Amino acid sequence: MKPAHVLLVSALVLIFGASPACSQNGAEPKATGTVASAPVEFRAGEQKFNANCSRCHGIGGVGTNQGPPFLHKVYEPNHHGDPAFQRAAANGVKAHHWQFGDMPKIDAVKPEDVDEIVKYVRWLQKQAGIF
Numbered sequence: 798m799k800p801a802h803v804l805l806v807s808a809l810v811l812i813f814g815a816s817p818a819c820s821q822n823g824a825e826p827k828a829t830g831t832v833a834s835a836p837v838e839f840r841a842g843e844q845k846f847n848a849n850c851s852r853c854h855g856i857g858g859v860g861t862n863q864g865p866p867f868l869h870k871v872y873e874p875n876h877h878g879d880p881a882f883q884r885a886a887a888n889g890v891k892a893h894h895w896q897f898g899d900m901p902k903i904d905a906v907k908p909e910d911v912d913e914i915v916k917y918v919r920w921l922q923k924q925a926g927i928f
């Protein structure tokens with residue numbers, strides 16, 4: 798598991814993290830994809846989200862046909878607080894809000910990774926005016 802995961806993360810770092818080191822002084826370079834790269838303090842979470850969550854929750858949290866969007870009132874902090882993210886990653890989720898089926902637990906992420914992912918997701922939600 799670990800080597801493949803590390804490889805995947807490295808590949809994503811290459812794809813998403815290939816911005817110049819000077820990105821901290823104001824002008825944020827756009828990623829080459831459709832979604833602008835997050836500010837530097839959210840990049841670690843962005844990469845972990847892209848590596849572990851986006852195949853169902855979508856790049857940028859917009860959802861896919863495998864899982865719900867996080868850019869949705871249902872997932873704002875007062876409805877699904879940060880512990881809900883820890884529980885989802887650690888235990889998986891039985892389908893209850895949607896028709897996508899169950900979410901499997903995500904073994905590749907540790908609680909510290911989920912903390913970073915949540916910070917990134919909250920940033921996305923703020924950008925989208927969810928809360």
Ligand code: HEC
Pocket residue numbers: 846849850851852853854863864865877881882885886890891892893894895896897898899900901903906911914
């Ligand atoms: C294989 C697809 C899949 C992947 C990968 C996935 N999810 Fe999910 N996730 C789902 C589905 C489907 C639901 C909706 C279940 C429902 O409520 O019907 C869900 C729901 C959730 C919820 C809501 C939990 C609740 O209490 O209602 C959270 C939080 C969540 N996912 C976080 C994550 C995070 C963080 C990752 C990455 C570490 C991730 N998911 C990866 C499919 C996935």
